[in-house]
Amino acid sequence: MFDLIIVGGGIAGLAFALKGCEAGKKVLIIEKNEGPNEASIRNFGMVLPLGMPKGSALNRAMKSKEVWKHYAKKAKFWANECGMLMVAHHDDEMAAMEEFHTDISLPPYQTRLLNAEQAKVLSPGVNPKGLRGALFSQTDVLINPQQALTQLTQYLYGFENSQLQYNTLVSHFESNDKGVKVVTNKGVFEGRQVVCCPGHQFASLFDLEADQAPTVCKLQMVRTLKQTQNWAFGPMMSTGLSMLHYPAFDQVKSLQAVRNRVEQDHPELIQYGIHLLAAQHQTGEITLGDSHEYGNTPSPFINQRINQLILEYAQKVMTLPSWELKEQWIGIYSKAKTDHVYWEQPQDNLFLITGLGGTGMSTSFAIAEEWFKEHQH
Incomplete structure (x- = not known):
């Protein structure tokens, strides 16, 4: 039984996993590829408060920028405060x-x-x-997304309370009184809480209302x-x-x-x-x-x-x-159709985080921190 299972090894999933590991949780990342391969590495690497409207989006970008600078030193990747x-x-x-x-x-x-x-x-x-x-x-910082996500993943390997399960496809989730069962092609994994960060492939796991879905x-x-x-x-x-x-x-x-x-x-x-x-x-x-x-x-x-x-x-x-x-x-x-993140709870102890659009690099760390404050006690 894991304290926290993260589905998706992109920047959002890594942000949740890093926060969980540092909080002493037993964490599992489940990723369908051999490593991050989607939007998280196919972007500029811009951490861009300038583009965010005032309010939660800008606050999250300003917070995440500082976290990026922190992990650049910890995980040893390039970060340029060039503006x-x-x-x-x-x-x-x-x-x-x-x-x-x-x-x-x-x-x-x-x-x-x-x-x-x-x-x-x-x-x-x-x-x-x-x-x-x-x-x-x-205020803006540039990182190399391919290098940064590789180094962050390697940094996670250094935590004894982390486990990474690659080339693993999730089919569905089953909530019970103990937590959530994550059913995959490599077996069933159980977690007290599950955060799913599937990027644009959310529809393969969740049946969302068309007018609400990202x-x-x-x-x-x-x-x-x-x-x-x-x-x-x-x-x-x-x-x-x-x-x-x-x-x-x-x-x-x-x-x-x-x-x-x-x-x-x-x-x-x-x-x-x-x-x-x-x-x-x-x-x-x-x-x-x-x-x-x-x-x-x-x-x-x-x-x-x-x-x-x-x-x-x-x-x-x-x-x-x-x-x-x-x-x-x-x-x-x-x-997301409204705000800059789609944050829902489809089942007990199961959370869906997606719809970050072009703001994933700029806001994911702060979103993960907010979730932990709200759901971890």
């Missing part, structure tokens, strides 16, 4: 950034407005042509080869398009002018939910993206038109020594 540079190449974008900074940002986002010259000094990767200025957020989102991303001569990109980068995507900017009234212009001049960017993000990990490669297409059965194929749009827009706002691509991929995540 986020949001560049403006249009007057309407600069006006929206100025409104956000003046009326919304302080506190707690810790932003600074930069003119074009200051932005160019901060980032060699910004295209100076047509640059109006930028909004710089000092939606599924497909995204596309690309990565360049290592840049030449150890060229450093600078902070993470976003653009005016990102203000249309992140709810932190929902109250910015002047943002409507940006939306109107993009809808008229670049309707495909709106159609495919494209907003440009860029980040350079310690490997020297540049990760670029991304797009957002919603639907419960996303296509497994890469749409090359989307990647073309991402790269064309990137080349307008960025300058790189090399644009040669190393790889491209799709990611799939679930997104």
Whole structure:
């Protein structure tokens, strides 16, 4: 009998497992693959308070950022407190950034407005042509998700009270007066409590009401080869398009002018939910993206038109020594219809945590901490 069973070895599952192990609980992680292989490693690695609306989402991101920094030292993975540079190449974008900074940002986002010259000094990767200025957020941290999740998993192995069960498929759960039986292809595991973090594959385990269930989102991303001569990109980068995507900017009234212009001049960017993000990990490669297409059965194929749009827009706002691509991929995540997490209790002692959308890296540690405060005594 385990004190806590976690289903899913992505970042949400690891956050719960780490918290449980450190609390002295006997913890089991059940993962269907040989290790994390879904949305948790198919992202930029951005821990991004800047994108979160004030309230629980922002508070969780600020808390999780500190936990990431803590585990970077404990589990020995790379973490860069480089911040986020949001560049403006249009007057309407600069006006929206100025409104956000003046009326919304302080506190707690810790932003600074930069003119074009200051932005160019901060980032060699910004295209100076047509640059109006930028909004710089000092709160954001970049990690390499593939490295970080590998190291966090290895760190878990160091706890005597942890057990990891890979290549194991869960079929269903059976609650009883002692806890929950987790029925799998490798046998039955019993836990006093079970937290299920299945990402976008929640429908294979739970029959949720259609109007309440999270939606599924497909995204596309690309990565360049290592840049030449150890060229450093600078902070993470976003653009005016990102203000249309992140709810932190929902109250910015002047943002409507940006939306109107993009809808008229670049309707495909709106159609495919494209907003440009860029980040350079310690490997020297540049990760670029991304797009957002919603639907419960996303296509497994890469749409090359989307990647073309991402790269064309990137080349307008960025300058790189090399644009040669190393790889491209799709990611799939679930997104809650309200709030930024779907947190339910389908059975006694069984909890479902999913629907984190693009906020999983930014909020999972804080969500796990809240759950323990509420359900562990």
